[in-house]
Amino acid sequence: MAAAAAAQRPASPRPTGIAAPETGDPGTADIGGPTELMRSTRPSAAQAAEQETTAGQPPSAHGSATGSERAAPGSLAAAVEVPTAVSRAKVSRRLTRPAQGCDREGLLKGKKALVFGVANDHSIAWGIARALYDQGAEVGFSSMASLIKRRVRPLAASIGSTFVEPCDVRDDDEIRRVFERWKAREGNLDILVHAVAFAEKEDLAGHFADTSRDGFHTAFDISVYSLIAMAREARPYMLPGSSIITMTYYGAVKVVPHYNVMGVAKAALEATTRYLAADLGPSGIRVNAISAGPVRTLSAHGIAGFKTMYGAFAEVAPLRSHITIEDVAGTAVFLASSLSGQTTGETIYVDGGFNILGLPVADE
Ligand code: NAD
Numbered sequence: 001m002a003a004a005a006a007a008q009r010p011a012s013p014r015p016t017g018i019a020a021p022e023t024g025d026p027g028t029a030d031i032g033g034p035t036e037l038m039r040s041t042r043p044s045a046a047q048a049a050e051q052e053t054t055a056g057q058p059p060s061a062h063g064s065a066t067g068s069e070r071a072a073p074g075s076l077a078a079a080v081e082v083p084t085a086v087s088r089a090k091v092s093r094r095l096t097r098p099a100q101g102c103d104r105e106g107l108l109k110g111k112k113a114l115v116f117g118v119a120n121d122h123s124i125a126w127g128i129a130r131a132l133y134d135q136g137a138e139v140g141f142s143s144m145a146s147l148i149k150r151r152v153r154p155l156a157a158s159i160g161s162t163f164v165e166p167c168d169v170r171d172d173d174e175i176r177r178v179f180e181r182w183k184a185r186e187g188n189l190d191i192l193v194h195a196v197a198f199a200e201k202e203d204l205a206g207h208f209a210d211t212s213r214d215g216f217h218t219a220f221d222i223s224v225y226s227l228i229a230m231a232r233e234a235r236p237y238m239l240p241g242s243s244i245i246t247m248t249y250y251g252a253v254k255v256v257p258h259y260n261v262m263g264v265a266k267a268a269l270e271a272t273t274r275y276l277a278a279d280l281g282p283s284g285i286r287v288n289a290i291s292a293g294p295v296r297t298l299s300a301h302g303i304a305g306f307k308t309m310y311g312a313f314a315e316v317a318p319l320r321s322h323i324t325i326e327d328v329a330g331t332a333v334f335l336a337s338s339l340s341g342q343t344t345g346e347t348i349y350v351d352g353g354f355n356i357l358g359l360p361v362a363d364e
Pocket of ligand 1: 117118119120122123124125143144147167168169170194195196197198222247248249250291292293294295296297298299300
């Protein structure tokens with residue numbers, strides 16, 4: 001599952017029978033639900049490129065040109081992308097079109113951000129990207145190739161972004177290619193957002209002891225090692241004052257039903273955050289994790305029992321409300337800005353205080 005990473009909260013001690021919130025189901029229908037997302041993360045970039053080509057769309061990173069270089073005539077991509085390297089050079093090195101507001105004010109004015117992990121507009125990565133943009137940053141994106149055309153590119157276009165690169169984070173070469181293209185286009189990078197996770201659906205249900213060796217490797221490869229690989233590739237382009245942000249969950253420190261291997265992966269991710277912070281700190285690069293309460297995203301729905309746990313959350317969290325992608329994004333803006341200039345290696349909770357409870361009990 002997914003990214004499954006997602007989140008869970010220990011269920012309330014009393015039965016809740018929680019129903020799913022009325023508002024929009026998080027895009028599961030869009031891509032076909034968690035199971036399909038999991039499928040969507042499986043194909044290699046080459047396979048995804050094949051699919052897109054079949055659909056008359058641009059080839060992916062494995063092709064001779066990127067999607068941005070071969071956008072189908074008349075497509076949204078064609079409308080917003082600078083079509084060739086030559087014309088790209090002629091325009092400017094900005095990610096956003098002037099019409100979208102190059103002179104936007106905000107805490108992050110003039111900063112350049114690269115966001116990994118947008119699957120749709122319910123993604124935490126999208127909430128963060130939008131908030132970074134609202135605070136004046138220019139934002140580029142990298143996501144699974146299979147999501148780019150229908151999901152990521154239109155979202156990127158909505159904030160004037162033309163940097164949208166495919167990447168399967170299991171592949172070091174693909175990660176390197178994204179950063180090389182970033183370097184060629186933008187030069188430096190101020191903010192790197194890692195909001196990527198995945199575990200097999202069968203490892204997010206049932207007994208933790210049944211976790212397979214392959215499932216363990218997959219969860220750690222995509223959800224943990226990818227942060228190390230991204231930090232390594234980004235490091236040469238990040239100046240003092242830069243910030244790397246990753247996403248974790250409370251299941252890293254306490255046992256949460258069904259979170260299983262992803263809880264162990266998140267524990268490793270939080271440790272990785274500390275080791276990277278120590279390693280990159282002398283270069284002035286900060287590395288922090290946000291531990292979010294449960295948010296209804298595509299990945300979260302890959303976790304067995306998520307809806308029940310999600311519903312219980314707002315009854316027991318001290319602040320008595322659900323967590324939104326905007327809540328998470330606010331803390332990401334703080335971590336991306338100089339306001340957090342002396343904060344690194346930390347895991348900051350955005351969970352309405354849930355993690356402080358020793359015995360989560362809902363009101364009578
Ligand atoms: P999401 O499904 O919107 O995002 C997960 C992303 O990971 C997707 O874009 C998916 O394509 C990407 N991904 C998976 N495998 C990949 C691969 N091999 N290569 C490249 N990308 C890959 O779900 P989300 O909930 O927004 O998850 C974002 C992050 O937030 C994850 O790390 C998740 O564990 C974490 N998180 C989520 C919650 C929650 O309740 N939703 C809570 C705490 C932490």
